[in-house]
Amino acid sequence: MDLFTPLSWNDTGFILTGVLNTVFISVVAILVGTVLGLAVGFVRAESSKSVNILLGGFLDILRSVPLIIQLILFSTFIGAMGYPLDPFVAGSIILSLYTMAFMGEVFRSGFNSVPMAMRKAARSLGMSYWQTVRYVRVPIGMRAVFPSWLGVALSVIKDSALVSVIGYMELLRTAEQLISRTQQPLMILIGVGLFYFMISYPLSLYGKHVERKMEI
Amino acid sequence: MIEIKDVHKSFGDLEVLKGIDLDVNSGEVVSIIGASGSGKSTLLYCINAIEKINSGKIIVDGVDVHNKKTDKNKLRQNLGMVFQQWNSFPHLTVLENAALAPQIVKGFTKAEAEEIARKELIHVGLGDKLNEYPTRMSGGQQQRLAIARALAMEPPYMLFDEVTSALDPELVGEVLDTLRLLRDDGMTMICVTHEISFAKEVSDKVAFFHEGLIEEIGSPEEVLDNPQRERTQQFLSKVL
Ligand SMILES: Nc1ncnc2c1ncn2[C@@H]1O[C@H](COP(=O)(O)OP(=O)(O)O)[C@@H](O)[C@H]1O
Ligand SMILES: [Mg+2]
Numbered sequence: 498m499d500l501f502t503p504l505s506w507n508d509t510g511f512i513l514t515g516v517l518n519t520v521f522i523s524v525v526a527i528l529v530g531t532v533l534g535l536a537v538g539f540v541r542a543e544s545s546k547s548v549n550i551l552l553g554g555f556l557d558i559l560r561s562v563p564l565i566i567q568l569i570l571f572s573t574f575i576g577a578m579g580y581p582l583d584p585f586v587a588g589s590i591i592l593s594l595y596t597m598a599f600m601g602e603v604f605r606s607g608f609n610s611v612p613m614a615m616r617k618a619a620r621s622l623g624m625s626y627w628q629t630v631r632y633v634r635v636p637i638g639m640r641a642v643f644p645s646w647l648g649v650a651l652s653v654i655k656d657s658a659l660v661s662v663i664g665y666m667e668l669l670r671t672a673e674q675l676i677s678r679t680q681q682p683l684m685i686l687i688g689v690g691l692f693y694f695m696i697s698y699p700l701s702l703y704g705k706h707v708e709r710k711m712e713i
Numbered sequence: 714m715i716e717i718k719d720v721h722k723s724f725g726d727l728e729v730l731k732g733i734d735l736d737v738n739s740g741e742v743v744s745i746i747g748a749s750g751s752g753k754s755t756l757l758y759c760i761n762a763i764e765k766i767n768s769g770k771i772i773v774d775g776v777d778v779h780n781k782k783t784d785k786n787k788l789r790q791n792l793g794m795v796f797q798q799w800n801s802f803p804h805l806t807v808l809e810n811a812a813l814a815p816q817i818v819k820g821f822t823k824a825e826a827e828e829i830a831r832k833e834l835i836h837v838g839l840g841d842k843l844n845e846y847p848t849r850m851s852g853g854q855q856q857r858l859a860i861a862r863a864l865a866m867e868p869p870y871m872l873f874d875e876v877t878s879a880l881d882p883e884l885v886g887e888v889l890d891t892l893r894l895l896r897d898d899g900m901t902m903i904c905v906t907h908e909i910s911f912a913k914e915v916s917d918k919v920a921f922f923h924e925g926l927i928e929e930i931g932s933p934e935e936v937l938d939n940p941q942r943e944r945t946q947q948f949l950s951k952v953l
Contacts, residue, residue, distance in 0.1 A: 615802075618794075618859070620763060621763065621789055621863075622793075622863065623818040624814060636804045637803060
C-alpha cells in the first residue's frame with residue numbers, strides 16, 4: 498500500500514478552499530486596514546507633535562516587529578488568557594492592524610499632500626473644516642497616494658500566507674498539507690506561487706489602469 | 714459695506730498690520746499696492762476671517778467678522794476670494810469645480826448648482842471648457858476658473874490677491890479683462906495688485922501700504938499721478 502497518494506482532481510475542492518480563504522482574509526485585512534488607516538492617517542496629519550510621537554511609536558512597533566511574531570504572540574497570549582480565538586479571527590485582527598499601520602502612513606502623506614493654500618481656497622468658498630476634508634483633502638490626497646495604497650494591499654495578500662502559522666487554512670497551509678501527503682513539493686509550490694500571481698496581478702493591472710485614468 | 718477700523722495683527726512677535734483703517738462702499742473698487750511683505754495679503758485674510766486679528770474691528774454689512782458668535786462659514790459666502798495661485802480642484806471638471814461650493818455649502822441641488830456655475834463660467838469666457846479638467850488648462854484659464862468658482866457663490870464682495878502675479882506675461886491680459894468685466898457689473902472689489910496701470914484704470918480708491926500701515930490713500934489720480942508721500946513716490950518710481 499502506498500504511503501503517499503499523488504495529487505488528484507479530488508483535491509480541487511480542498512485547494513479552492515485554500516485560495517478562497519487567502520482571498521477572504523486579505524480582503525478583510527485590506528478593508529479594515531484601509532478604514533482604520535484613514536482614521537490614523539488623518540489624526541497623524543492633524544495632530545500636535547506629542548500625539549504624533551505616541552501614535553507614531555505604536556505604529557512603528559506594528560510595522561517593525563515581523564508579522565509572524567505578532568501573530569504567534571497574539572494568539573498565544575489570547576489563548577493563555579483563556580479566550581482562544583478562531584485562527585481566522587485572530588489572524589484577521591493582527592493582519593488588519595498590521596495593514597492599518599502601513600496604510601496610516603500612506604494616508605497621512607495623502608492628507609498632507611493637499612497644500613494649505615488649496616485648503617484655504619476651499620474655506621474661502623464657505624466650506625466648513627469637515628467639508629474641506631470630505632470634498633477636497635480626501636479625494637485629492639487619496640488619489641495622490643493610490644499607487645502606494647495598492648502596493649500595501651498587494652503585499653498584504655502575500656503576507657496573509659503567514660497566518661498559516663496559527664492554523665488558518667489559507668493557500669500556503671493547504672499546500673503544506675498537500676505536500677506532506679503527496680511528497681510533490683516542487684509542483685505544488687509552483688502551483689501555489691501561480692495562484693498568488695493570479696490573485697495579485699489583475700489587481701496591479703487594474704491599479705495601472707486607474708493610475709492612467711487619473712493622470713488626466 | 715466693508716468697514717476696517719484700527720486693525721492690528723501680529724504673527725508671534727512680528728506686527729504685520731499696525732492699525733489699518735479702510736472703508737469700502739458698495740460698488741467701489743479699491744486697489745491696494747505696496748511692497749512685498751507690507752501686509753496686503755494678511756489684510757485680505759483678516760477680512761474673510763481666515764486669519765484672526767489682535768485688535769480693532771472689521772465689519773461686513775453690519776456683521777462683526779471677528780466676533781466669536783459670527784458664523785465664519787456663512788460670512789465667507791459673502792466674500793469671494795481669489796489668490797495668486799488658482800488652486801483648482803484637480804479631481805473635478807471645470808463645471809464641477811465651480812458647482813461644488815454652491816451645492817455643498819448653499820445646499821442647491823446638483824442641477825441648480827451646475828446651472829449657476831455654467832452661467833459664471835460662460836461669463837468669464839470658459840463656456841467651451843466646462844467638461845475639461847483644469848490641469849489641462851493654462852494658468853490664465855485656471856485663474857478665470859478660480860474667479861468663476863468664487864462668483865458662483867454669488868457674493869456681494871470679491872477680494873483679489875495679486876491674481877496675475879503667478880501668470881506668464883501673455884496670460885495677464887485675459888485675467889485683467891475678467892476683472893474689468895466684474896467692475897462693469899458693479900461688483901464691490903478689493904484688489905491687491907502690482908499692475909499699476911490697471912489699478913489706475915479701474916479703481917475708485919487706491920491705498921498704498923507700507924510696513925503694515927496705509928501710507929497714502931485716495932483717488933488713483935491723487936495716489937498714482939500725484940503722490941504726496943515720499944515713500945509712495947519711491948515705490949512708484951521703482952515699479953513704473
Ligand atoms: N502665516 C504666517 N506666519 C508668520 N508670518 C507670516 C504669515 N503670513 C505672513 N507673514 C509675514 O507677514 C508679513 C506680511 O505678509 P503679507 O501679508 O503676505 O505681505 P504682502 O502680501 O504685502 O506681501 C511678512 O513679513 C510675512 O513674512
Ligand atoms: Mg501677498
